[in-house]
Amino acid sequence: MSQLETGFTNVQALDPSIIVDLRYATTDNFTHQVIYNFTTAIARTGTAKKLAKANSLLRAQGYRLKIWDAYRPVAAQSRLYDVYPDPSFVAKPNPNFSHQKGVTVDVTLCDAAGKEVDMQTEFDDFTVAAHRDFDRTPLQEKNYQILNQAMQAAGFFGYENEWWDYRDAQMDDYPPATADPNDYQITEHA
Numbered sequence: 001m002s003q004l005e006t007g008f009t010n011v012q013a014l015d016p017s018i019i020v021d022l023r024y025a026t027t028d029n030f031t032h033q034v035i036y037n038f039t040t041a042i043a044r045t046g047t048a049k050k051l052a053k054a055n056s057l058l059r060a061q062g063y064r065l066k067i068w069d070a071y072r073p074v075a076a077q078s079r080l081y082d083v084y085p086d087p088s089f090v091a092k093p094n095p096n097f098s099h100q101k102g103v104t105v106d107v108t109l110c111d112a113a114g115k116e117v118d119m120q121t122e123f124d125d126f127t128v129a130a131h132r133d134f135d136r137t138p139l140q141e142k143n144y145q146i147l148n149q150a151m152q153a154a155g156f157f158g159y160e161n162e163w164w165d166y167r168d169a170q171m172d173d174y175p176p177a178t179a180d181p182n183d184y185q186i187t188e189h190a
């Protein structure tokens with residue numbers, strides 16, 4: 001097993017062309033509440049590097065990644081679970097799982113200009129239409145395959161019930177850890 005890089009990294013510090021639009025930092029999410037107080041996407045360093053690799057594979061094809069969610073504190077998971085307590089779509093609060101230890105990202109595909117492409121559902125559509133084995137139009141299938149192949153090549157696997165949820169293939173090797181994403185903001189130099 002390769003050495004894990006278990007610190008946290010701002011994904012845009014590795015690749016500023018990754019688009020970050022953290023929906024739980026706004027009311028534009030399934031809860032209609034602001035769930036957390038940060039707009040910076042962080043992940044465990046090993047996971048963040050894989051994300052940068054996926055974005056570089058996508059950029060070579062004229063696309064970019066958009067991140068809807070990355071590291072998510074357990075308190076935020078609890079708020080999500082309180083609103084929608086269905087573990088097939090919202091995991092139970094657990095500091096040793098997925099977003100809550102910074103090894104999972106919710107992503108979609110954008111064109112080079114940053115416009116989202118057509119995917120099978122909107123973000124957090126908690127229906128069977130979000131399942132990876134659900135029928136897609138030919139265009140949605142093409143877009144899904146472009147995203148999925150890049151994420152898999154970079155070292156992620158997709159969660160079967162949510163087309164947007166990608167987990168580091170080494171997720172179970174990471175111990176729990178917490179961080180404040182506000183400590184990882186990129187500062188502008190004069």
Ligand SMILES: C[C@@H](N)C(=O)N[C@H](C)C(=O)O
Pocket residue numbers: 069080087088089090091092098099106124162165
């Ligand atoms: C809530 C949704 N975006 C999500 O992340 N679901 C998975 C199952 C999770 O809560 O980890």
